[in-house]
Amino acid sequence: MTERDQQIIQLTDRYRIGTNAAYHSVVFDGQSMNSVTKVTARMCREGWLQRYRLIPPEDYFTLGPKAVRHFGYSSRRTEPLGPQALPIDYAVLLFATHGGRTRLIRSELNDLLPWLPDSLCHAPYCRTSGGLLEMVRVDLGGSPNHIAKKAGRDCSKRIEIPEFAELIEGQKFQLVVLTTTTAKARLIRQAMEGLSWQCNIRLHIATIPRLTFLHLRNQ
Numbered sequence: 001m002t003e004r005d006q007q008i009i010q011l012t013d014r015y016r017i018g019t020n021a022a023y024h025s026v027v028f029d030g031q032s033m034n035s036v037t038k039v040t041a042r043m044c045r046e047g048w049l050q051r052y053r054l055i056p057p058e059d060y061f062t063l064g065p066k067a068v069r070h071f072g073y074s075s076r077r078t079e080p081l082g083p084q085a086l087p088i089d090y091a092v093l094l095f096a097t098h099g100g101r102t103r104l105i106r107s108e109l110n111d112l113l114p115w116l117p118d119s120l121c122h123a124p125y126c127r128t129s130g131g132l133l134e135m136v137r138v139d140l141g142g143s144p145n146h147i148a149k150k151a152g153r154d155c156s157k158r159i160e161i162p163e164f165a166e167l168i169e170g171q172k173f174q175l176v177v178l179t180t181t182t183a184k185a186r187l188i189r190q191a192m193e194g195l196s197w198q199c200n201i202r203l204h205i206a207t208i209p210r211l212t213f214l215h216l217r218n219q
Helices: 002-017 020-026 033-045 065-071 087-095 106-112 145-160 164-169 183-193 212-219
Strands: 049-053 058-063 100-103 125-128 133-138 173-179 202-207
Touching: 002 033, 002 049, 002 058, 002 087, 002 100, 020 033, 020 087, 033 049, 049 065, 058 065, 087 100, 087 125, 087 133, 087 173, 087 212, 125 145, 133 145, 133 212, 145 173, 145 183, 164 173, 173 183, 183 202
Parallel strands: 133 173, 173 202
Antiparallel strands: 049 058, 100 125, 125 133
């Protein structure tokens, strides 16, 4: 593998998904999209990546059989993402790679928050370039009230942990909600403001318009 191949595989491993657009943004500085597609096509032929249809005509990539063996993962990591995992992982990929953030892999999260119970480690977590910890909830098509209640429960479970409460009080933690449009983001914020918050949790709501297409695809 070239160094660039390794960067592509590492990005795909970290986010559990990759796209030509994400590779172009992060790995292929100043090069054409055509250069990206040639490399990913070769890596698929070689077994480092596995290609699936995303939003036509765009595809997405998971780790291929050769990469899975390299990391010692289950062969299931080569399979297409499920109807919930796909919009979650895709939205986090777009949010992080265009916003100066990094999604934390499990070992990094365990090192950073060794006291966090396993049951609370499965949500996507990111870290900003400034060191702010973020937990991300992705809109899967529910109503604003439904999303707000889910996000509220996310925070309620964590605030019961003293170490997490310290992060929140120290303004070192932020809850992120990713949704489809500015109109829905406004409704989610209104719904969350109507909830009973136990403390002043930082909240950031961002829009990922391409999520709309995945919602339509899953209907």
